[in-house]
Amino acid sequence: QSLSVFKTTSYQEKPNDHELSFGRTFTDHMFLMDYSEESGWHDARITPYQPLQVDPAAMVFHYGQSVFEGLKAYLSPEGEPLLFRPQKNLQRLNQSNERLCIPQIDEDFLLYALKQLIQIEKDWIPTSEGMSLYIRPTVISTQPFLGVAPSTNYTLMIILSPVGAYYKEGINPVKIAVENDYVRAVRGGTGEAKTGGNYAASLKAQEVAAQDGYAQVLWLDGVEKRYIEEVGSMNVFFKIGDEVVTPQLNGSILNGITRDSAMALLRHWGYHVTERVITIDELYTEYEKGNVLEAFGTGTAAAISPIGQLDWGHKEMVFNNGETGHLAKNLYDTLMGIQYGKIDDPFDWVINV
Numbered sequence: 478q479s480l481s482v483f484k485t486t487s488y489q490e491k492p493n494d495h496e497l498s499f500g501r502t503f504t505d506h507m508f509l510m511d512y513s514e515e516s517g518w519h520d521a522r523i524t525p526y527q528p529l530q531v532d533p534a535a536m537v538f539h540y541g542q543s544v545f546e547g548l549k550a551y552l553s554p555e556g557e558p559l560l561f562r563p564q565k566n567l568q569r570l571n572q573s574n575e576r577l578c579i580p581q582i583d584e585d586f587l588l589y590a591l592k593q594l595i596q597i598e599k600d601w602i603p604t605s606e607g608m609s610l611y612i613r614p615t616v617i618s619t620q621p622f623l624g625v626a627p628s629t630n631y632t633l634m635i636i637l638s639p640v641g642a643y644y645k646e647g648i649n650p651v652k653i654a655v656e657n658d659y660v661r662a663v664r665g666g667t668g669e670a671k672t673g674g675n676y677a678a679s680l681k682a683q684e685v686a687a688q689d690g691y692a693q694v695l696w697l698d699g700v701e702k703r704y705i706e707e708v709g710s711m712n713v714f715f716k717i718g719d720e721v722v723t724p725q726l727n728g729s730i731l732n733g734i735t736r737d738s739a740m741a742l743l744r745h746w747g748y749h750v751t752e753r754v755i756t757i758d759e760l761y762t763e764y765e766k767g768n769v770l771e772a773f774g775t776g777t778a779a780a781i782s783p784i785g786q787l788d789w790g791h792k793e794m795v796f797n798n799g800e801t802g803h804l805a806k807n808l809y810d811t812l813m814g815i816q817y818g819k820i821d822d823p824f825d826w827v828i829n830v
C-alpha cells in the first residue's frame with residue numbers, strides 16, 4: 478500500500494495549552510483510507526482536515542456499524558513524539574472490526590500511516606504536564622443501503638486532538654453511583670468491542686446520574702445486575718485487603734490497554750493482582766469490614782481516575798477518606814513518566830514515531 482500526502486495551505490493558529498479541554502480542537506490534517514469489495518483497503522491518504530461527504534443512506538447512520546480507537550502521542554523531554562503501546566490499539570481495532578463484520582486492516586501499514594500523520598502534526602502535541610495529542614481512529618460503513626447487512630464499503634479516518642484532562646476533576650476523586658436500572662452491555666453483545674453503540678447506550682444512565690450530582694455510574698452485568706463490570710467509560714480496580722481486583726474479561730467488558738498496563742505495573746511492584754468476578758454485595762461486605770482501601774478507574778482518556786465515593790442506593794462507600802490513594806497516585810505518576818519518556822520503561826511500551 479502506498480500513502481499519498483496532501484498538505485493544507487491554511488494552517489490554523491494553535492490554541493494555548495491552558496485553553497484545551499478534551500476533544501474539542503482538531504489538527505490541520507487527517508488520515509483517510511477507503512474499502513470496497515473490488516479493491517480492499519485502498520487510497521490511503523493524509524489530507525487537510527475537512528468534513529466528509531457521506532451519503533445520507535450510508536449504513537453507519539442507520540444501524541451504527543462502526544468502530545473506533547483512542548490512544549495518545551506524547552512529547553519526550555527531547556521534543557520527540559512518542560506513542561504508548563499503539564500496536565495494542567490496532568490489534569483491538571481489528572478485534573472490534575471482527576465483531577462488527579468490518580474487514581480486517583493491515584496493522585503494520587496503519588501504524589506506519591499514523592506515524593507519518595503524527596510527524597506532520599508534531600507541533601500540535603501539547604507540552605504542558607498531563608497534556609497530549611489524542612488520536613482517534615474510526616471506521617464507518619458507507620454503503621448507501623437500508624437493508625440490515627454488513628456494508629460493502631467503509632472509510633477509516635484518523636483525526637488528532639490536542640487534549641488536557643478528560644474529567645474536570647483531573648486526578649481528583651470522583652463520586653460514582655451504582656447503576657441499578659440501565660445496563661451498558663450483555664455477554665454475547667458488543668460490550669468488548671469499541672463501537673459507538675456502547676457509548677450511546679450509556680448516555681441515559683450518565684444523564685440521570687449527573688442530575689443527582691454524580692460524575693459517572695458503576696456498571697453491573699446486564700444479566701443478573703450483581704457483577705461489577707466497568708465505571709463510566711473506564712475499567713475499574715479495587716484494593717481489597719492485600720489484593721488488587723479487577724473484573725475478569727467476559728465478553729461484555731472492554732479489554733482496556735490502560736487496564737492491562739496497570740495490572741502489569743502493579744504485579745511488577747509485587748502486588749497480588751487478580752482478574753476475577755466480583756459482586757457489588759461482596760464489595761459492600763468487604764467495605765463494611767474496612768477492607769476496601771482504594772477504588773479507581775483506568776482508561777486512555779483520563780489515565781487513572783480515583784473513586785472517592787460510591788453510592789449503592791442508600792449505602793454509601795467512601796474510599797481512602799475520599800482522597801486519591803497511594804496506588805492510584807503511583808500508577809498515574811508512573812504511567813505519565815513512562816508515556817512522556819521521563820522514567821525507565823521496563824516493558825518497552827513506548828515507541829518513537
Ligand code: COI
Pocket residue numbers: 547676710711775776777778779
Ligand atoms: C477512555 O479512554 O477511557 C475511553 O473510554 C475513551 C472515551 C473518550 C470514549
